[in-house]
Amino acid sequence: MHPRCDSSEEEREHRLLFEFAGFVHAYVQAREEMQSGSLLDAHSSTLAALHHWAHIELAEITIKPKASVWRQIRRYHPGIHKLYEELTGSTESLEQRLKLVLLGCEFAMMDKLKTCTALIFRVLNSREEPWSYDELRAHPSLSWIEDDLDMLLNKLLSKGYIREVAVIGSDGSFNDLELRLSAVV
Known part of the structure; x- marks a missing residue:
């Protein structure tokens, strides 16, 4: 029997986002x-990057990584091993x-992008109005990942999962346009 995480879905989303941010950062x-x-x-x-990817795979099946993560990953995801x-x-x-390993990482990154950033989508969908970059960086669910948030948002933008929306400034003029983000439905 393997150890299961005793965490809520939100904690799992935090863990996936944390590991995915590390994965993308190390890959880049x-x-x-x-x-x-x-x-x-x-x-x-x-x-x-491989280490973060292994942690993502284990988190997806709600298994806590051990110090011997490579032994664990051999059992649960032999391809990464x-x-x-x-x-x-x-x-x-x-x-x-x-080159070979980075190619594998690139495919995994694109495959995992939407599921590992579910927490970002939950925040984006928590209100009707689009979010400014600063609002997202300051949001309590995302502020801890501020250093990598822009990188993740750019990946989501490039894949068309989120979009930038121009919002007219508070004075009603076009002089103060601001780009904000919303999830693509």
Whole structure:
């Protein structure tokens, strides 16, 4: 019998969003490091991305990650474990291993984007009016992820899951237009 989380759906959403933000952040950092030729740094960032991805998979099935997450993930998601083995032990060049694992991470990131950002959607849908970026950053459910929130919002915008809406300023003129965000229904 595996350990189950005794948490509410909102806590699970927080956990998924936290791990997903770490996943995307580490992935983007690894890509930048590869482009600059810093392959050892890219390796470290890619390993961090895989670690976050493993935590996402475990959170989705409500299993608490243990210190031996790679042993757990081998059982519950062998594909991620295979990428981990590829990154850490393959005979391919480091650059080739990084490219392969980052490609897998990219597909997973796009696949997990909407489900792992459910908390953002819940906030966006909690009222009828679109939200300003500052309002989202200050919202109690999202303020803890302020550093990565813009990155996640940009990913959601680029995939068409949310949209920017121009809102006329409080004085009724077009001089004070503000871009706000709303979920695409």
